[in-house]
Amino acid sequence: MKNILIASTSTIHGSSYLEYILDDLATFFKDTEEILFIPYARPGGIFYDDYTKTAQKAFSKINVRVKGIHTFENPIEAIRNAKGIFTGGGNTFILINMLYKNNLVEVLREVVNNGTHYLGTSAGSNICGLTIRTTNDMPIIYPPSFDALKLVPFNINPHYLDPDINSKHMGETRETRIKEFHNFNTQPVIGLREGSWLHVKNDSILLKGKLSARVFEVEKAPYEVESGTELNGLK
Amino acid sequence: MKNILIASTSTIHGSSYLEYILDDLATFFKDTEEILFIPYARPGGIFYDDYTKTAQKAFSKINVRVKGIHTFENPIEAIRNAKGIFTGGGNTFILINMLYKNNLVEVLREVVNNGTHYLGTSAGSNICGLTIRTTNDMPIIYPPSFDALKLVPFNINPHYLDPDINSKHMGETRETRIKEFHNFNTQPVIGLREGSWLHVKNDSILLKGKLSARVFEVEKAPYEVESGTELNGLK
Numbered sequence: 001m002k003n004i005l006i007a008s009t010s011t012i013h014g015s016s017y018l019e020y021i022l023d024d025l026a027t028f029f030k031d032t033e034e035i036l037f038i039p040y041a042r043p044g045g046i047f048y049d050d051y052t053k054t055a056q057k058a059f060s061k062i063n064v065r066v067k068g069i070h071t072f073e074n075p076i077e078a079i080r081n082a083k084g085i086f087t088g089g090g091n092t093f094i095l096i097n098m099l100y101k102n103n104l105v106e107v108l109r110e111v112v113n114n115g116t117h118y119l120g121t122s123a124g125s126n127i128c129g130l131t132i133r134t135t136n137d138m139p140i141i142y143p144p145s146f147d148a149l150k151l152v153p154f155n156i157n158p159h160y161l162d163p164d165i166n167s168k169h170m171g172e173t174r175e176t177r178i179k180e181f182h183n184f185n186t187q188p189v190i191g192l193r194e195g196s197w198l199h200v201k202n203d204s205i206l207l208k209g210k211l212s213a214r215v216f217e218v219e220k221a222p223y224e225v226e227s228g229t230e231l232n233g234l235k
Numbered sequence: 236m237k238n239i240l241i242a243s244t245s246t247i248h249g250s251s252y253l254e255y256i257l258d259d260l261a262t263f264f265k266d267t268e269e270i271l272f273i274p275y276a277r278p279g280g281i282f283y284d285d286y287t288k289t290a291q292k293a294f295s296k297i298n299v300r301v302k303g304i305h306t307f308e309n310p311i312e313a314i315r316n317a318k319g320i321f322t323g324g325g326n327t328f329i330l331i332n333m334l335y336k337n338n339l340v341e342v343l344r345e346v347v348n349n350g351t352h353y354l355g356t357s358a359g360s361n362i363c364g365l366t367i368r369t370t371n372d373m374p375i376i377y378p379p380s381f382d383a384l385k386l387v388p389f390n391i392n393p394h395y396l397d398p399d400i401n402s403k404h405m406g407e408t409r410e411t412r413i414k415e416f417h418n419f420n421t422q423p424v425i426g427l428r429e430g431s432w433l434h435v436k437n438d439s440i441l442l443k444g445k446l447s448a449r450v451f452e453v454e455k456a457p458y459e460v461e462s463g464t465e466l467n468g469l470k
Contacts, residue, residue, distance in 0.1 A: 013403035043418040091415050093374075133375050138412040139328075140368050141419050146377045159406040168248035170429055171394040177373040180326055183278040184376050194405055 008192035041090025089122025160191030243427035271317035276325025324357025395426030
């Protein structure tokens with residue numbers, strides 16, 4: 001029933017918004033004339049309108065209309081009635097906070113589990129995991145919970161970045177951060193590099209895009225999985 | 236009354252733990268035979284002992300003994316009785332969570348405001364600000380609050396990193412993240428580069444070390460301040 005695209009990023013270097021994944025989106029949303037856009041990962045007001053326009057510009061190339069959830073009087077009903085949903089990137093703390101504040105976490109989980117096609121990029125992908133505890137974002141707001149939509153039985157780390165061996169910076173590498181996560185949490189983490197995405201379809205979880213992804217399981221050495229790998233055994 | 240060192244990092248590239256700041260620490264702790272070490276930013280158990288040994292190794296060079304707070308039966312009393320306190324780096328969420336869990340936030344604020352010399356590095360510096368909302372760390376645990384010790388009237392961003400203009404990575408730069416912070420928060424943020432620290436002494440807040448720091452104020456362009464600049468006007 002589930003049909004979800006969990007993308008590391010909306011944009012890869014040197015190409016326009018969603019360009020790298022547009023062919024797949026055309027197939028994914030082929031029966032959908034209009035999708036609901038959730039721009040909550042950005043600040044409110046005019047930011048929502050501008051952000052929705054950016055999404056519309058990309059989706060107009062595949063003849064899909066985009067309507068921002070902020071333009072509906074009742075966002076719960078908007079989610080219930082949506083034929084497809086896209087949650088864009090920004091700050092994951094802001095996003096999850098708005099979803100909780102507007103009582104949208106449960107309904108979003110419900111409709112996506114029941115088959116509403118869902119696309120997430122970056123922060124919109126982070127919330128597909130069990131928790132947002134593997135976001136790279138700055139905690140600029142205190143949300144009521146770090147629990148996420150739990151659409152997959154692991155956590156997502158979008159924009160996954162390999163250590164720079166020439167760096168003289170002493171801040172933690174991404175890998176170190178995820179190892180720290182595993183001192184306090186047991187679920188696997190998928191490090192999705194920019195240009196990679198997961199296609200979740202019923203019980204299948206397929207790695208797509210040109211790159212490999214890095215999988216972190218508790219008490220195991222991290223390992224690479226190639227594009228095309230089925231990840232439905234991970235939990 | 237206050238006497239605090241807020242350091243970006245414990246270690247700069249190519250030198251040993253605390254080496255770059257050791258001469259200043261010798262002066263800062265010259266009347267202190269033993270300091271209390273707070274290793275809570277790392278996982279518990281053996282990690283605390285090992286971490287305390289690392290701190291002891293550095294401080295033995297300036298004839299200061301180091302005792303880990305985890306070895307005391309009553310950590311509140313340990314803080315009350317301490318002649319000096321050092322909170323090391325690690326993960327800021329773990330650190331603040333342990334401070335709340337052990338009811339140490341208030342007493343730590345109180346003794347430092349009353350004159351107990353305090354050194355923080357990285358996560359131990361983050362908690363000196365108003366909130367931990369400008370940490371770079373991964374939110375691997377959900378603490379009861381993001382409120383911090385409020386020893387200075389702004390936020391700290393340790394390990395401050397300038398944008399890499401050659402990067403093809405699409406994740407946010409540090410500057411972008413702090414700008415996002417200012418969409419939801421009004422206090423200034425000091426981006427402290429590795430090797431820089433603030434010396435807070437009574438009403439004076441002096442930038443020390445060889446580098447400049449980057450100051451972010453709401454609705455202002457970010458700007459650089461040179462080492463030796465007095466920052467007590469910021470709020």
